[in-house]
Amino acid sequence: MTKVIISVLGKDRPGIVAAVSRVLFECDCNIENVSQTILQTEFAGIFIAAIPAGVTPEGLREGLAARLEAFKMYVQVKPLAANGSPAPPPAAEPFVITTIGPDAKGLVARITAVIAGYQVNVTNLLAVFKGGNEPGDNIMIYEVDVPTDIDQQAFRRDLQNQATALGLRLTIQHRNIFSAMNRI
Amino acid sequence: MLSYQEIISTLEMLKNEHLDVRTVTLGINLFDCASHDLGMLKTRIRDKIGRIAEALVPVCDQVGDKYGIPIVNKRIAVSPIAVVCAPLGPDGMLEIARTLDECARSMNVDFIGGFSALVEKGIAAGDRALIAAIPEALTETERVCASVNVASTKAGINMDAVLLMGRAIKTAAERTAERDGLACAKLCVFANIPQDVPFMAGAYLGIGEPDSVINVGVSGPGVVRKAVDRALAAHPDLDLGQLSDLIKRTACKVTRVGELIGREVAELLKIRFGVVDLSLAPTPNVGDSVGEIFQSLGLLAIGVPGTTAALALLNDAVKKGGAFASSHVGGLSGAFIPVSEDLNISDAVAAGHLSLEKLEAITSVCSVGLDMVALPGDTSAETLSAIIADEMAIGVINKKTTATRLIPVPGKKAGDRAYFGGLLGESVIMAVNNGAGPNLFIRHGGLIPAPIQSLTN
Numbered sequence: 001m002t003k004v005i006i007s008v009l010g011k012d013r014p015g016i017v018a019a020v021s022r023v024l025f026e027c028d029c030n031i032e033n034v035s036q037t038i039l040q041t042e043f044a045g046i047f048i049a050a051i052p053a054g055v056t057p058e059g060l061r062e063g064l065a066a067r068l069e070a071f072k073m074y075v076q077v078k079p080l081a082a083n084g085s086p087a088p089p090p091a092a093e094p095f096v097i098t099t100i101g102p103d104a105k106g107l108v109a110r111i112t113a114v115i116a117g118y119q120v121n122v123t124n125l126l127a128v129f130k131g132g133n134e135p136g137d138n139i140m141i142y143e144v145d146v147p148t149d150i151d152q153q154a155f156r157r158d159l160q161n162q163a164t165a166l167g168l169r170l171t172i173q174h175r176n177i178f179s180a181m182n183r184i
Numbered sequence: 185m186l187s188y189q190e191i192i193s194t195l196e197m198l199k200n201e202h203l204d205v206r207t208v209t210l211g212i213n214l215f216d217c218a219s220h221d222l223g224m225l226k227t228r229i230r231d232k233i234g235r236i237a238e239a240l241v242p243v244c245d246q247v248g249d250k251y252g253i254p255i256v257n258k259r260i261a262v263s264p265i266a267v268v269c270a271p272l273g274p275d276g277m278l279e280i281a282r283t284l285d286e287c288a289r290s291m292n293v294d295f296i297g298g299f300s301a302l303v304e305k306g307i308a309a310g311d312r313a314l315i316a317a318i319p320e321a322l323t324e325t326e327r328v329c330a331s332v333n334v335a336s337t338k339a340g341i342n343m344d345a346v347l348l349m350g351r352a353i354k355t356a357a358e359r360t361a362e363r364d365g366l367a368c369a370k371l372c373v374f375a376n377i378p379q380d381v382p383f384m385a386g387a388y389l390g391i392g393e394p395d396s397v398i399n400v401g402v403s404g405p406g407v408v409r410k411a412v413d414r415a416l417a418a419h420p421d422l423d424l425g426q427l428s429d430l431i432k433r434t435a436c437k438v439t440r441v442g443e444l445i446g447r448e449v450a451e452l453l454k455i456r457f458g459v460v461d462l463s464l465a466p467t468p469n470v471g472d473s474v475g476e477i478f479q480s481l482g483l484l485a486i487g488v489p490g491t492t493a494a495l496a497l498l499n500d501a502v503k504k505g506g507a508f509a510s511s512h513v514g515g516l517s518g519a520f521i522p523v524s525e526d527l528n529i530s531d532a533v534a535a536g537h538l539s540l541e542k543l544e545a546i547t548s549v550c551s552v553g554l555d556m557v558a559l560p561g562d563t564s565a566e567t568l569s570a571i572i573a574d575e576m577a578i579g580v581i582n583k584k585t586t587a588t589r590l591i592p593v594p595g596k597k598a599g600d601r602a603y604f605g606g607l608l609g610e611s612v613i614m615a616v617n618n619g620a621g622p623n624l625f626i627r628h629g630g631l632i633p634a635p636i637q638s639l640t641n
Contacts, residue, residue, distance in 0.1 A: 096186065096191060098191060098195060100195075124185055124186075126188060128188075139192075141186075141188065141191055143185070143186065156249075171195065171198075171199075171252050172252065173250075173251055173252035173253075174250045174251050174252075175186070176251070176444060177194065177251040177252065177253065177441065177444065178186050178190055178191060178194050179186075180440040180441060180443070180444040181190075181194050181197075181437045181440055181441060182186070182187075182190040182193075182194065182437070
């Protein structure tokens with residue numbers, strides 16, 4: 001059984017997921033994972049599906065594109081690389097980095113440069129920039145996995161230095177504190 | 185995946201509402217240090233505290249950094265010294281107090297508690313020596329805290345001990361007259377003292393406790409106040425049942441923080457985790473006050489009619505939220521109303537809203553008692569004892585902990601200001617009814633018998 005990854009992008013409106021899943025059902029494909037999000041007015045969805053013999057990624061893409069034509073969506077289908085035996089991820093602890101402060105170009109690029117420099121993986125990112133001075137209106141929230149074998153103090157120091165240079169107030173806290181306070 | 189609201193509300197509590205872990209207190213049993221030889225005893229105490237407490241402050245700082253939650257105070261509580269050092273006289277007890285002070289300095293903790301005696305039913309030789317040493321010990325040392333349990337629901341009130349403590353407080357105040365009687369700020373007199381309090385000045389390690397244990401005191405009056413303010417701004421017609429529920433949920437969050445931090449500190453130190461003491465403990469900072477909560481609930485100030493009912497609601501909601509959040513809630517767990525340590529409460533005294541009598545009344549529905557109360561310098565030892573006896577009676581009859589931390593400020597009278605500095609704050613001196621006069625009731629001494637409530641078996 002071959003697996004494919006399908007990405008669908010375009011202006012959000014009712015019926016997009018229904019249209020994609022209908023095509024997959026008709027082609028006898030089995031959906032294994034779906035994730036979708038909406039940023040402002042734009043829809044983005046990622047589907048991982050197992051496709052039967054006789055269905056090709058290109059054929060599937062054409063079917064989807066035809067069904068989604070009225071929606072003016074961008075569709076891409078590509079085979080999922082065989083699992084093999086990927087290297088196990090390094091031991092890491094989940095942290096949450098937040099920044100609050102004035103909007104400017106290059107904030108995400110400069111903060112993520114520090115994060116990437118320590119081989120820290122971003123597992124979730126939410127950024128809102130509305131301008132103005134309301135703290136909640138200009139905020140970046142990075143959920144990251146910090147490898148346990150890096151220099152934690154240096155990582156924190158570099159992040160803080162970068163934030164200060166950008167006029168941002170940055171905090172980095174272990175994820176458990178948020179879970180403990182908000183989840184039963 | 186965490187939600188945006190969860191992250192923002194947590195950050196707000198930390199950054200703007202003074203949510204912190206008020207204290208991580210390491211309890212250390214000193215019974216195995218006992219010796220009739222003073223030198224040997226001191227060496228063993230130094231060695232044991234040094235061995236167990238060495239990593240306390242660095243580990244607390246490390247965990248505080250990891251979670252972005254400040255652990256404001258790191259402290260040590262030891263077994264009651266009156267028992268550990270029972271063969272010693274007052275001079276020997278004083279030497280031990282000096283040793284404990286040295287230990288606190290070398291471990292870099294701000295207070296060490298346990299210069300304590302348990303005398304609710306009678307005074308043993310060691311207890312008497314320790315009580316005799318208290319005024320000098322608290323004058324000479326900086327970080328040692330003393331507590332004496334003079335009453336319990338099971339034993340009644342030891343009025344002989346109450347009288348001794350009135351005198352000890354008077355003497356301690358006189359010896360630190362130039363600092364407004366500061367020694368008394370490190371001395372608590374208790375009824376029904378818990379064995380696992382992490383908060384000072386009442387912390388000691390009870391006799392039934394493990395060899396070493398981590399107890400955590402969380403705080404958060406600012407968080408509760410802001411939660412009430414926000415809710416009332418959005419829904420001004422909330423009733424008191426709904427407000428109680430809101431406070432309960434807030435207290436639950438605060439307790440979860442304490443438990444998480446405490447367990448991690450305990451694990452890293454390889455020491456057993458004991459309890460979370462969920463107390464609304466104020467500091468003299470604006471926005472970190474229990475008194476402000478009363479105003480948010482609609483009272484003019486703490487002390488006006490309605491205060492006792494509001495405090496009953498607050499204290500109960502805090503306990504319910506804490507009990508749900510942790511299976512190991514202990515210590516005092518309630519709302520503290522220390523007058524000089526809470527800017528808003530000391531302002532209420534200055535404005536004439538809160539009297540000593542009303543303060544005593546509201547201690548019947550909260551922890552802990554007449555805490556950090558500055559009194560006129562001419563208040564007699566007998567009157568101090570009588571105030572203590574009244575407060576003890578509230579605890580004994582209601583099967584709860586009560587305590588006094590009274591400071592008769594030498595040379596000052598009602599309406600003057602007393603200054604203690606730092607977290608101990610400052611306050612207007614409260615008037616005492618018949619303060620300087622004699623009190624024949626107290627002179628009778630003896631034991632006030634245990635109440636009928638004690639016959640529970």
